Amino acid sequence: MNNSKYSDAALLLFFIIMVVAGPFILAPFGGSYPDLLQKFAIFGIFAIGFNILFGLTGYLSFGHAVFLGVGSYGAVWMFKLLSYNVLPALVMAVVVAGFFSVVIGYISLRRSGIYFSILTLAFAQMMFNVAYSVATPITNGETGLQIYNDDPQWLQGADSPLTTNLFGLKMNEVFWRPEFFGFEAQFNVGYYFCAFFLVIAFYLALRITRSPFGMMLRAIKTNQNRLSFTGVSTRPYMLAAFVISGMYAGLAGGLWACMDPLAGAERMQWTASGEVVLMTILGGAGTMLGPVLGAGFIKYFEAIFSKINDQVLHSWFAFMPDGMENFMVAIVHPFVGKGWHLTLGLLFMMIVIFLPGGLIGGLTSLGRVLTGRGRKSKG
Amino acid sequence: MQILEVKGVNKRFGGLQALNDVNLSVSEGAIHAIIGPNGAGKSTLLNCFIGRLNPDSGSVTFNGNSLLGMKPHEINQVGVSRVFQTPEIFVDLTVLENVMIPALAHRDGAFKLNPFRRMRQETDMRDKAIDVLEDIGLEDKLDMTASSMSRGDKRRLEMAMGLVQDPKLLLLDEPTAGMSRADTNNTIDVLKHIGDSRGITMVIIEHDMHVVFSLADKISVLAQGTVIVEDVPGNIKGNPKVQEAYLGTAN
Ligand SMILES: Nc1ncnc2c1ncn2[C@@H]1O[C@H](COP(=O)(O)OP(=O)(O)OP(=O)(O)O)[C@@H](O)[C@H]1O
Ligand SMILES: [Mg+2]
Numbered sequence: 270m271n272n273s274k275y276s277d278a279a280l281l282l283f284f285i286i287m288v289v290a291g292p293f294i295l296a297p298f299g300g301s302y303p304d305l306l307q308k309f310a311i312f313g314i315f316a317i318g319f320n321i322l323f324g325l326t327g328y329l330s331f332g333h334a335v336f337l338g339v340g341s342y343g344a345v346w347m348f349k350l351l352s353y354n355v356l357p358a359l360v361m362a363v364v365v366a367g368f369f370s371v372v373i374g375y376i377s378l379r380r381s382g383i384y385f386s387i388l389t390l391a392f393a394q395m396m397f398n399v400a401y402s403v404a405t406p407i408t409n410g411e412t413g414l415q416i417y418n419d420d421p422q423w424l425q426g427a428d429s430p431l432t433t434n435l436f437g438l439k440m441n442e443v444f445w446r447p448e449f450f451g452f453e454a455q456f457n458v459g460y461y462f463c464a465f466f467l468v469i470a471f472y473l474a475l476r477i478t479r480s481p482f483g484m485m486l487r488a489i490k491t492n493q494n495r496l497s498f499t500g501v502s503t504r505p506y507m508l509a510a511f512v513i514s515g516m517y518a519g520l521a522g523g524l525w526a527c528m529d530p531l532a533g534a535e536r537m538q539w540t541a542s543g544e545v546v547l548m549t550i551l552g553g554a555g556t557m558l559g560p561v562l563g564a565g566f567i568k569y570f571e572a573i574f575s576k577i578n579d580q581v582l583h584s585w586f587a588f589m590p591d592g593m594e595n596f597m598v599a600i601v602h603p604f605v606g607k608g609w610h611l612t613l614g615l616l617f618m619m620i621v622i623f624l625p626g627g628l629i630g631g632l633t634s635l636g637r638v639l640t641g642r643g644r645k646s647k648g
Numbered sequence: 649m650q651i652l653e654v655k656g657v658n659k660r661f662g663g664l665q666a667l668n669d670v671n672l673s674v675s676e677g678a679i680h681a682i683i684g685p686n687g688a689g690k691s692t693l694l695n696c697f698i699g700r701l702n703p704d705s706g707s708v709t710f711n712g713n714s715l716l717g718m719k720p721h722e723i724n725q726v727g728v729s730r731v732f733q734t735p736e737i738f739v740d741l742t743v744l745e746n747v748m749i750p751a752l753a754h755r756d757g758a759f760k761l762n763p764f765r766r767m768r769q770e771t772d773m774r775d776k777a778i779d780v781l782e783d784i785g786l787e788d789k790l791d792m793t794a795s796s797m798s799r800g801d802k803r804r805l806e807m808a809m810g811l812v813q814d815p816k817l818l819l820l821d822e823p824t825a826g827m828s829r830a831d832t833n834n835t836i837d838v839l840k841h842i843g844d845s846r847g848i849t850m851v852i853i854e855h856d857m858h859v860v861f862s863l864a865d866k867i868s869v870l871a872q873g874t875v876i877v878e879d880v881p882g883n884i885k886g887n888p889k890v891q892e893a894y895l896g897t898a899n
Binding site: 479481485487491494495502503505509513 | 720724732738740749754757758760761762763765766
């Protein structure tokens, strides 16, 4: 506990370096383009926030995408009403998500375990349906919320950019495209804007995890009843954790809208809520780096696999005889493109079965094997 | 003055009358032992004090206020702490954390929103927890994960979690069960010392007669859910009712 001060500083430094060097690191993997880099940061924030709830308290929310969704809506509304400046949009995103997480959390936390999960899922499905029905004046239904020429944009300056920006600094601008080992690395304003919040989100999560408050949350996970016999009212702690993680989701949703000023109800669908659960477990629930790693892993493979279509497959297997080639394409086809979720499902099963601690757990034991230290506890 | 007053408490589990018109009064600063054979209803009685169970009828008042209907954390916050019979510790947390949690709950109340406070700002609570762990003999296991402790150590940790709160009333459910003779004697010393120095009132359930007669100012004998005798230790051993109901069957 005492030495955690230094290892935490090292962890934070490592994290910052990785995030700042992101475009270089991902270049050799074909991942150094703004859209994907931004997704890493956005879903990294989402997963870090989710981990504050799930990783620390053990309460599994199956409706967290709602907060991301309402965050996006809130942000786009700020673009429509005020201007393309991203700051009011982000503030609004976090506030709206905070509001919804207070309401949904307050009600869902009357139950624990599977009943809590089901309540959050029910809320999410309700919100999803409402977004498509009665709330269409706010959400613009299936079309999704977007910015039109006749939107008021009261604060939009005459000469400020007609795209999301931070006081003139355009989010979609790529300001540097160096070659990196023969690959192009794209340095984009939007990514660094998101990365800034990712680092802050990570730092705050680290502080929360290490605080007495975080200790109470971990105690809830271990033995909630005992905690109440110890004089702690567990529900406000749970609600605080729920709202904090909801605001993280809102920030992620807001950033997403800042990168691409659109918001649609599909962001709140249960599959989206399930995705953040997968990210967290895949990376390693309850660890600091795991959720970000899980988010990056899923978003990367999603980008790679969903781009593979039959044409690409044919080119892969072109060296084979025709019959064989068609056969292979037919076999691989269900796993790529739109079928990438099948691959994700398989990957997820493999990791849960073979790496119960997630990717981080796997890396840690690998590190131990390589350094020849068979120690079980972390000192 | 009576700090804890229990009147006419009944508790039924299906067909089993676990508590039958139980009366108990504990005076402030006293150590009150409850003895009785297995299944007599001793733990059940404590459960009725701390909000884990609600008696079917009767009253439980602490310092003149009813404890019935209060939430478990509220009961703890008015100064009633319990040491459980089967250790209910936070197994994934370290020994020190296990003791700091009740210490913080005692200082900060039932809820405090301070998510960015640093652990090292809590040196007072840390020192307090370490003091108690020293008394109890666990000071060299501070950073050990609670789940990896021996059963006896878990019992001692349980006790540290209760003691660190400086409760007005400490409920101890078989604190020495499973402990070695030496640890049991140490526990007796610690409880005696704390009872004397801090004036903590204690209700202690115990099968070990050595512990009971070393500590108790008063003893209630519970058998089949009924208090058959309540008296000072000197009169308990010779009481024929007790010998029949308890000592006779136990020995
Ligand atoms: N929650 C419960 N539901 C049903 N029956 C219970 C419950 N708790 C206790 N009992 C029963 O009530 C009776 C009294 O149990 P209790 O645990 O209070 O006994 P005890 O005096 O503490 O015994 P021991 O010395 O073994 O700890 C037992 O027969 C037990 O099986
Ligand atoms: Mg018992």
